[in-house]
Amino acid sequence: MAKVKITELAETILSEFLSQNKLELYNVEFVKEGKDRFLRVYIDKAQDAEDEYVDTDDCELVSRYLSEKLDEEDPIEDNYYLEVSSPGLDRTLFREKDYKRFRGNEVEVSLYIAYEGRKKYEGVLIDLDNGILSLAVTPDPVKGKTKEKKGPERIDIPFEKVAKTKLKVVF
Incomplete structure (x- = not known):
């Protein structure tokens, strides 16, 4: 599956789930580094969330959910690593x-x-x-x-x- 379609699929899978958990998708990228591929998902707290910052529990929750859904659909032919994190303090602004x-x-x-x-x-x-x-x-x-x-x-x-x-x- 093409990189764009993989990132779009991840966005589609996560959209409602993130909203229900007062999170939002900050960015998704599917990249090759050396011989390894990475699906990187960056999440942030929604504007109306009580907490200001994403914590490890949020990342774990999203990682488990997305991993399960991707395993069901199996859209990525090659082996890859799934990484879910916050955009960080020095975040890049995209949108x-x-x-x-x-x-x-x-x-x-x-x-x-x-x-x-x-x-x-x-x-x-x-x-x-x-x-x-x-x-x-x-x-x-x-x-x-x-x-x-x-x-x-x-x-x-x-x-x-x-x-x-x-x-x-x-x-």
């Missing part, structure tokens, strides 16, 4: 709703091609709207000038230039 949910958080953005002279930005996520990713970034100090502290500046990046956006872990 527009991820960007909306994490407005006000610090992010690291990597671009496919340079925009305004840079391929990487760090700043506070303002919004993703109408194909524009807006960040509040602190400008780089200009060499040879006095280190005058400037406040954050807004930058609007066309979303098609964005390769990856991750939450920045701040301690």
